[in-house]
Amino acid sequence: MKGRVEVIIGAQWGDEGKGRVVDCLGSRVDVFARYQGGSNAGHTVIVDGKKYVFHLLPSGMLYPGKLCVIGNGVVVDPEQLLAEIKDLQSKGMDRARLIVSGSAHVVMPYHKIIDKAQEAFRGKGKKIGTTGRGIGPAYVDKFSRCGIRIEDLFHPDVLRDKLEFNLEDKNRILTRLYNLEPLPFDEIHTQAMNWGKELAAYAGDVSRILYEALESGKTVLFEGAQGTLLDIDHGTYPYVTSSSPVAAGGCVGLGLGPNAVDRVIGVVKAYSTRVGEGPFPTEDSGELGNRLREKGGEYGATTGRPRRCGWLDMVGLKYAVRVNGMTSIALTKLDVLSGLDEISVCVAYDFEGGRLDHFTGNAGVLACATPVFERFEGWKDDIAACRNFDDLPSAAKDYVRYIEKETGVPVQLIGVGPGRDETIVRGL
Numbered sequence: 158m159k160g161r162v163e164v165i166i167g168a169q170w171g172d173e174g175k176g177r178v179v180d181c182l183g184s185r186v187d188v189f190a191r192y193q194g195g196s197n198a199g200h201t202v203i204v205d206g207k208k209y210v211f212h213l214l215p216s217g218m219l220y221p222g223k224l225c226v227i228g229n230g231v232v233v234d235p236e237q238l239l240a241e242i243k244d245l246q247s248k249g250m251d252r253a254r255l256i257v258s259g260s261a262h263v264v265m266p267y268h269k270i271i272d273k274a275q276e277a278f279r280g281k282g283k284k285i286g287t288t289g290r291g292i293g294p295a296y297v298d299k300f301s302r303c304g305i306r307i308e309d310l311f312h313p314d315v316l317r318d319k320l321e322f323n324l325e326d327k328n329r330i331l332t333r334l335y336n337l338e339p340l341p342f343d344e345i346h347t348q349a350m351n352w353g354k355e356l357a358a359y360a361g362d363v364s365r366i367l368y369e370a371l372e373s374g375k376t377v378l379f380e381g382a383q384g385t386l387l388d389i390d391h392g393t394y395p396y397v398t399s400s401s402p403v404a405a406g407g408c409v410g411l412g413l414g415p416n417a418v419d420r421v422i423g424v425v426k427a428y429s430t431r432v433g434e435g436p437f438p439t440e441d442s443g444e445l446g447n448r449l450r451e452k453g454g455e456y457g458a459t460t461g462r463p464r465r466c467g468w469l470d471m472v473g474l475k476y477a478v479r480v481n482g483m484t485s486i487a488l489t490k491l492d493v494l495s496g497l498d499e500i501s502v503c504v505a506y507d508f509e510g511g512r513l514d515h516f517t518g519n520a521g522v523l524a525c526a527t528p529v530f531e532r533f534e535g536w537k538d539d540i541a542a543c544r545n546f547d548d549l550p551s552a553a554k555d556y557v558r559y560i561e562k563e564t565g566v567p568v569q570l571i572g573v574g575p576g577r578d579e580t581i582v583r584g585l
């Protein structure tokens with residue numbers, strides 16, 4: 158094909174700064190495409206000092222005249238999507254054209270209720286710490302083949318039929334398993350019909366649109382949500398999300414073949430964060446963790462929850478390089494590490510008296526793994542104004558070179574602040 162596909166994925170547990178990297182590369186992109194997840198995502202973009210947080214919309218929506226698509230692999234909460242569109246419209250920033258795949262599944266009100274009820278049932282110790290956005294239950298319905306798709310919202314008879322079946326099933330779950338009130342058919346049916354009316358203008362065949370864009374030489378950017386270690390197959394199961402954030406998920410979630418992909422850009426935060434439950438070997442619950450959280454503004458863009466923080470985990474990063482076929486690294490938030498005397502990186506784990514050199518998605522093993530750290534000299538200077546690699550203090554350069562050496566992947570973009578221009582570009 159004449160065009161190019163670049164995939165942007167999160168290399169850790171999400172919130173690596175994918176939205177801002179998408180935005181940084183936006184001027185050379187023609188089509189921005191979300192391929193998985195739903196409104197559990199929170200992608201922050203700061204342009205001219207104004208902050209925008211995207212949950213379902215691709216982060217390219219701020220670029221005038223470009224095309225943004227939501228693929229079949231995404232689970233779409235119409236209420237959230239319409240609210241996001243309206244919010245951008247009210248700010249005069251809905252500058253791109255939007256297409257939503259008719260095959261994308263709809264997050265229904267009962268999915269959100271079941272998500273929260275299941276979490277409450279799991280209780281402390283077993284809960285996942287989900288965002289409560291109905292993501293897991295929506296994907297369950299997709300895979301158990303009873304889900305409602307965007308295109309069903311345009312056909313009253315199909316919608317009625319599917320909703321009747323689903324509500325009978327879900328109301329049994331709500332009342333008998335969780336002691337909750339049943340949901341009224343008429344109200345949900347009317348709401349879904351209204352969504353259909355509002356969304357009809359946006360529906361389209363995303364796979365074909367992308368294929369044709371590539372045939373005509375356009376550049377398409379797949380925007381991953383969540384991160385590799387939250388992947389349903391490759392993450393720290395069961396403390397994961399219910400989709401495939403890894404790069405290969407982009408082809409399935411948009412309807413293109415794997416040979417379409419030219420480049421896989423892994424977004425790597427200069428340290429680690431995680432929000433929700435699950436093992437996190439380098440987590441620091443003390444002073445360092447607090448410092449990273451405050452300086453890095455590490456509070457969830459979707460739920461506002463404080464993010465757990467700790468040092469970079471090279472074992473996890475090498476794994477992310479492997480399972481994504483990563484060809485470039487965009488290293489974000491290097492500025493947050495400024496001012497530390499020393500910086501540590503986890504290079505292996507101690508586990509049951511032995512040494513683990515390779516990452517495992519086995520949550521039980523990871524929960525008992527303690528990090529083996531290698532220490533690096535820190536740097537004092539503020540680096541926010543640096544725009545060239547050579548402007549960085551030598552200890553910061555060493556840190557970047559170390560990451561390149563260990564992963565074998567070039568660091569081609571460095572974030573030194575959250576704004577669009579606060580980057581050092583090295584060939585990306």
Ligand code: GDP
Nearest residue numbers: 172173174175176199200201490572573574575
């Ligand atoms: P995403 O979900 O991967 O898009 O990341 P989030 O938007 O949830 O979280 C990343 C946060 O870090 C946002 O508040 C960004 O504005 C901010 N951010 C991204 N890159 C940088 C950077 O290089 N430096 C600093 N200081 N903040 C950054």
Ligand code: IMO
Nearest residue numbers: 171172197198199286287288382383398432433
């Ligand atoms: P972005 O795209 C960080 C986490 C939740 C929870 C687990 C499952 O902004 O990086 P879910 O609601 O998906 O069923 O929750 O996944 N999680 C995220 N963590 N960033 C995200 O998205 C996340 N989306 C889900 O906290 O641990």
Ligand code: MG
Nearest residue numbers: 172199200458
């Ligand atoms: Mg986020």
